[in-house]
Amino acid sequence: MNKTLFPLVGIAAFAVPLALPAVASAHDAGGGTNYQATLDPVATNMVDGSGTATVTLSGNQATVSVTANQLLDSSPHAQHIHIKGSGECPKADAAHDHNGHKAISTTDGLPAYGKIGTSLTTRGDTSPNSALAVDRFPATGSFHYTRTMTVTPDVADAVRANNAVIVVHGIDYNHNGKYDSVLGASELDPKLPQEATAPAICGALNSMPTGGAGTGDGASQASSGGNDTDLVAIGLGAAAVAALAGTLILRRRNTEAQR
Ligand SMILES: [Cu+2]
Structure with a gap:
């Protein structure tokens, strides 16, 4: 399937710099700027997975890519751009007791990564209203997600201020191959297990050191x-x-x- 893309890459390499010069001018007002994050396992949550994320921001247009590996398979993974926290991922001392186990719930991590600014859904609404739209998130253990969307000004501002954090949710704390109630119910939606909404991998977005723009x-x-x-x-x-x-x-x- 990807094979069909390669010819397009070749064409785009010549055509796009002419068609979209703003994308290549990282320092121009309104030009596209690139941000990246390394997604590491959230402390205490018994996650083996990892990932990377990139955001290309031009005005309020964001192309967001998330690559995740080795999360719980066959289970939805809510993912968001979080903003207005400390711009970092929660450390182990953010953990609280959840049904007798030390773990970091989404709420436990809020001081570090902040509230949900954008829901990185596969289709439809991307607002915080879709935070737990479990039928519109990637649902495999490893995935590559890419979507271009309009983000709110506060999200764009937070990304530009290096104060935005990518979080992919959904953990298998007891490694039994499914979301269950080992950590009790989610504080976000009592119908969901805590495992389904707890943060799995997390990374702060930072602007890439691009060097001379336009060179x-x-x-x-x-x-x-x-x-x-x-x-x-x-x-x-x-x-x-x-x-x-x-x-x-x-x-x-x-x-x-x-x-
Ligand atoms: Cu989130």
């Missing part, structure tokens, strides 16, 4: 992207970023056309 020469950053193809592409420089943005837009249109 299109950031090749030295390529090695920092690990094995995530999107990060590698971004590391290749501004032109590649523009190409990537074009590819993501095409991919999303493709995906939506199939729905």
